[in-house]
Amino acid sequence: xxxxxxxxxxxxxxxxxxxxxxxxxxxxxxxxxxxxxxxxxxxxxxxxxxxxxxxxxxxxxxxxxxxxxxxxxxxxxxxxxxxxxxxxxxxxxxxxxxxxxxxxxxxxxxxxxxxxxxxxxxxxxxxxxxxxxxxxxxxxxxxxxxxxxxxxxxxxxxxxxxxxxxxxxxxxxxxxxxx
Amino acid sequence: xxxxxxxxxxxxxxxxxxxxxxxxxxxxxxxxxxxxxxxxxxxxxxxxxxxxxxxxxxxxxxxxxxxxxxxxxxxxxxxxxxxxxxxxxxxxxxxxxxxxxxxxxxxxxxxxxxxxxxxxxxxxxxxxxxxxxxxxxxxxxxxxxxxxxxxxxxxxxxxxxxxxxxxxxxxxxxxxxxxxxxxxxxxxxxxxxxxxxxxxxxxxxxxxxxxxxxxxxxxxxxxxxxxxxxxxxxxxxxxxxxxxxxxxxxxxxxxxxxxxxxxxxxxxxxxxxxxxxxxxxxxxxxxxxxxxxxxxxxxxxxxxxxxxxxxxxxxxxxxxxxxxxxxxxxxxxxxxxxxxxxxxxxxxxxxxxxxxxxxxxxxxxxxxxxxxxxxxxxxxxxxxxxxxxxxxxxxxxxxxxxxxxxxxxxxxxxxxxxxxxxxx
Numbered sequence: 001x002x003x004x005x006x007x008x009x010x011x012x013x014x015x016x017x018x019x020x021x022x023x024x025x026x027x028x029x030x031x032x033x034x035x036x037x038x039x040x041x042x043x044x045x046x047x048x049x050x051x052x053x054x055x056x057x058x059x060x061x062x063x064x065x066x067x068x069x070x071x072x073x074x075x076x077x078x079x080x081x082x083x084x085x086x087x088x089x090x091x092x093x094x095x096x097x098x099x100x101x102x103x104x105x106x107x108x109x110x111x112x113x114x115x116x117x118x119x120x121x122x123x124x125x126x127x128x129x130x131x132x133x134x135x136x137x138x139x140x141x142x143x144x145x146x147x148x149x150x151x152x153x154x155x156x157x158x159x160x161x162x163x164x165x166x167x168x169x170x171x172x173x174x175x176x177x178x179x
Numbered sequence: 180x181x182x183x184x185x186x187x188x189x190x191x192x193x194x195x196x197x198x199x200x201x202x203x204x205x206x207x208x209x210x211x212x213x214x215x216x217x218x219x220x221x222x223x224x225x226x227x228x229x230x231x232x233x234x235x236x237x238x239x240x241x242x243x244x245x246x247x248x249x250x251x252x253x254x255x256x257x258x259x260x261x262x263x264x265x266x267x268x269x270x271x272x273x274x275x276x277x278x279x280x281x282x283x284x285x286x287x288x289x290x291x292x293x294x295x296x297x298x299x300x301x302x303x304x305x306x307x308x309x310x311x312x313x314x315x316x317x318x319x320x321x322x323x324x325x326x327x328x329x330x331x332x333x334x335x336x337x338x339x340x341x342x343x344x345x346x347x348x349x350x351x352x353x354x355x356x357x358x359x360x361x362x363x364x365x366x367x368x369x370x371x372x373x374x375x376x377x378x379x380x381x382x383x384x385x386x387x388x389x390x391x392x393x394x395x396x397x398x399x400x401x402x403x404x405x406x407x408x409x410x411x412x413x414x415x416x417x418x419x420x421x422x423x424x425x426x427x428x429x430x431x432x433x434x435x436x437x438x439x440x441x442x443x444x445x446x447x448x449x450x451x452x453x454x455x456x457x458x459x460x461x462x463x464x465x466x467x468x469x470x471x472x473x474x475x476x477x478x479x480x481x482x483x484x485x486x487x488x489x490x491x492x493x494x495x496x497x498x499x500x501x502x503x504x505x506x507x508x509x510x511x512x513x514x515x516x517x518x519x520x521x522x523x524x525x526x527x528x529x530x531x532x533x534x535x536x537x538x539x540x541x542x543x544x545x546x547x548x549x550x551x552x553x554x555x556x557x558x559x560x561x562x563x564x565x566x567x568x569x570x571x572x573x574x575x576x577x578x579x580x581x582x583x584x585x586x587x588x589x590x591x592x593x594x595x596x597x598x599x600x601x602x603x
Contacts, residue, residue, distance in 0.1 A: 071363060128462040
C-alpha cells in the first residue's frame with residue numbers, strides 16, 4: 001500500500017473523488033428543497049397579482065393607503081404648491097439624490113406630477129411612516145425618526161433610500177395599475 | 180478537576196447490572212453528587228442552576244400552551260385570548276411563559292456579569308464562555324420569535340423591524356428578507372415558520388447547555404478568588420449537599436420574584452400595544468422591543484447609518500466571544516483588581532443606560548441649556564456606545580498591562596480559612 005500512495009493516481013483515487021463529488025451533489029440536492037420551501041409559495045405569489053386603483057375619489061391634497069402584497073402603498077394627490085416645493089428641493093442636499101421628475105410617471109407622454117405612488121414602508125426598518133408630517137411635510141417615521149418630503153425622498157434620519165416606488169402604470173389619467 | 184475519579188459504588192444488584200451496561204447512574208452521581216465544587220462559591224454562582232430551572236419551566240409551559248395556540252394570522256391573537264379566558268389555568272400558564280422569558284433574561288444577565296467580574300472567561304474556560312455566548316444568542320432568537328406569536332401590534336412590527344435588519348446586507352439583503360418572510364411582507368408564512376422555530380430552538384439551547392455543563396465539569400468551576408483548585412480535599416466540598424441545597428434556596432428566592440410578577444404585575448414587563456391585533460397598515464407611535472433587547476436596540480439606533488447600526492448591534496454581542504483574549508490581565512478575579520473594578524461597574528451602568536436610551540423616543544432631549552438642545556437621546560446613545568466598545572477594546576487590553584493587582588490568596592482554602600488560622 002505504501003508505494004501505492006506515492007505512485008500515479010490510480011483507478012481507486014478516481015473512484016474516491018468521483019464518489020465524493022457525487023455525494024456533495026446529492027447532499028446539495030437533498031438540502032435545496034429544505035431551503036427553497038421557505039421562499040414565497042405559489043399561492044402567495046398568485047395573491048400578489050397586479051391591482052387597479054381608481055384615483056378619482058382622492059381629492060387634491062389628500063392621500064390614501066392601500067394594501068398590496070401585505071404592504072401599505074401610499075397614493076398621494078399633491079397640490080400645485082407641493083409640486084413646486086418638491087421641484088425646488090431637487091437642488092437641496094438629498095441623501096439619496098433623485099429629481100422629483102424621476103419619481104412620477106407619465107400618461108400619454110404627459111408627466112402626472114400630482115400623483116406620488118410609493119411603498120409605505122420606511123427604507124430603514126420597514127415601519128409605516130405617518131403622512132403629512134415631519135420637517136418636510138411629507139412623511140415622518142415614528143420608529144427611528146426618518147423624515148421624507150412630499151416626493152417620498154429621504155431628507156433626514158437613518159433611512160438610506162427614498163421611499164421605494166412600486167411598479168405601476170397609468171391606464172388613464174385617473175386610473176393606475178400596480179404591479 | 181479533569182482527573183476527578185468516580186466515587187460511585189453501586190449498592191444493589193440492579194444498580195450493578197445497569198452500571199455494567201449503561202453507567203448513567205454513575206454519570207449522574209459523579210456530576211451532581213460527588214462532583215467537587217470550590218468551597219468559597221457565593222450566591223452569584225447559583226444562577227446556573229436557576230437558568231437550568233427556567234429553561235425547563237419555559238419548555239414545559241410552552242409545550243402545554245401549544246396545545247391551545249393556533250399559528251395563523253387570523254386566529255393567533257384570538258387563540259391567545261382563548262388561552263387567557265377559556266383554558267383551565269391558561270392565564271397562569273401564559274403569564275408564567277411570558278414572564279418566564281423575562282426572568283430567564285434577568286438570570287442570564289446576572290450570570291454573564293458574574294462571569295465578567297470574576298474573570299470566568301479566562302483560560303481554561305474560553306470554550307465554556309463561548310458556548311455561553313452561543314446560548315445567549317439562541318435565547319435572543321427564541322425570545323424574539325416567541326414574542327411574534329401572539330400577533331399583536333408589537334409582535335408584527337417587532338418582526339418587521341428585526342427581519343428588515345437583514346436588508347442592510349449589501350446586494351443579497353433583500354432576497355434574504357423575502358426568503359425569511361416567505362412572501363412580500365411579514366405574513367402568515369412568517370408566523371408559521373417562527374412558530375416552528377420557536378418550538379425547535381429551546382431544544383437546541385438544551386443541547387448547547389449540555390455542552391456548556393460538560394465543559395464546566397471538565398475544567399471545574401471558577402470561584403470568587405479566581406484561584407484554581409489545588410487540593411481537592413481542602414479547597415472543595417461535594418456538590419451534594421452543599422451546592423444542591425444552596426442552589427435550591429436561591430431558586431426559591433428567585434421564584435418568589437417570578438411569582439410576584441406572575442401574580443401581581445403580569446403585564447408590567449410587556450407592552451400594552453401588544454394587546455392590539457396586528458395591523459400591517461399602522462405602526463404604533465412608539466415601538467420598542469422587550470426590555471432585554473433594549474441595550475442592543477439603543478446601539479442600533481445610535482448609529483445614523485443603517486448597515487453601520489446593524490453591524491454595531493451584532494458586534495456588541497459578538498465581541499463577548501472575544502473577551503478571553505481581550506482581557507490581558509493574568510489575575511482572574513476582579514476582587515483583586517482595583518482599577519478593573521471601577522471600569523467594570525462603569526460598564527454595567529453604561530449597559531443599563533443604553534437600555535434606557537433604547538426605551539426612549541430618539542428626539543427626546545437629554546441635556547438642554549438655555550432652551551437649546553445640547554444632547555438628544557441619539558447623541559447620548561452614541562456616547563454610551565463608544566464607552567461600551569471601549570471597555571472591550573481599550574480598557575481590558577490596557578488594564579492588564581498597567582494595573583497593579585492586589586495579592587491573590589495562595590489557595591481557595593487559604594482565602595476561606597486564612598483569617599480563622601490567623602486568629603488561632
